[in-house]
Amino acid sequence: MTTQELSTAKNSTNNTGSTGSTGTGPSGSTRKTPGSTTVSGGVSGATEPAASRGKTSIADVVVVKLAGTAAREIPGVYDMGGGLSRTLGAVRDRVPGGRPNVGRGVKVEVGERQTAIDLDLVVEYGVAITDVARDVRENVIAAVERITGLEVVEVNIAVNDVHLLEDDESDTGTDTRVE
Numbered sequence: 001m002t003t004q005e006l007s008t009a010k011n012s013t014n015n016t017g018s019t020g021s022t023g024t025g026p027s028g029s030t031r032k033t034p035g036s037t038t039v040s041g042g043v044s045g046a047t048e049p050a051a052s053r054g055k056t057s058i059a060d061v062v063v064v065k066l067a068g069t070a071a072r073e074i075p076g077v078y079d080m081g082g083g084l085s086r087t088l089g090a091v092r093d094r095v096p097g098g099r100p101n102v103g104r105g106v107k108v109e110v111g112e113r114q115t116a117i118d119l120d121l122v123v124e125y126g127v128a129i130t131d132v133a134r135d136v137r138e139n140v141i142a143a144v145e146r147i148t149g150l151e152v153v154e155v156n157i158a159v160n161d162v163h164l165l166e167d168d169e170s171d172t173g174t175d176t177r178v179e
Contacts, residue, residue: 058148060110064103067117067155070143072102074135076127078163080105081120114151115144122161133157 043052071077081104105120117140123132141152 058110058150060108061103063108063110063115063117063144063148063150064106066144066147067108067119067140068102068104068106070140071106071119071121071136074132074139076124076132077121077136078124079122081122082160110150114153115148116154116156117144117152118156118158120158120160122163123159125162125164129159133159 044054068080071080107118109116119136119140121132121136123129136157137155140155144150144152
C-alpha cells in the first residue's frame with residue numbers, strides 16, 4: 001500500500017465526522033487485472049480483522065486449469081478438446097520440454113462471484129456417457145468451488161469423440177493385415 005493509499009484509508013476510518021476519500025484516489029478506484037475476477041472485496045485499516053484486509057482476485061486461467069484437471073481425474077475421460085486442439089496438443093507433448101495443456105477443451109466465463117464452465121470431452125468406448133458427464137460435472141464443481149470460493153452456476157459438457165481401442169493400434173504403426 002502506498003503512502004497516499006495509507007493516509008486515505010486512515011481518513012476514511014476515523015470517527016471525526018469527515019467523509020474521507022471520495023473515490024478519486026488510488027484506494028477509491030477498483031483495480032482489476034484483465035482476465036481476473038474479484039472474489040472478496042476487502043477493507044483496509046489497522047482495526048479490521050487480518051483476514052478481511054485487502055482483496056483477492058483470481059485469474060480466469062486459474063479456473064480453466066482447475067476445471068481441466070478435475071475433469072481429467074474421472075475414469076472414462078480419454079482426452080479433452082476438439083480435433084484440431086488435440087492434434088496440436090499431441091505435437092506439443094512430443095516436443096522435448098513441452099508440457100501438456102491442462103486447459104485444453106475448457107472455456108470459462110467468470111463474473112464477480114460466479115463462473116460458468118464449458119468442457120469438450122473425448123470419452124472411452126463402452127462407458128456410459130451420461131454417467132461420465134455427471135461425474136465430471138460433480139468433480140469440476142466441487143474442485144472449483146472448494147479452491148476458488150466462486151459459485152459454479154453451470155458446467156456444460158460437449159462429448160466430441162469416442163476413443164476406440166483400434167485408434168491406439170493404428171497410432172502405433174502396427175499393421176494387423178497379413179500379406
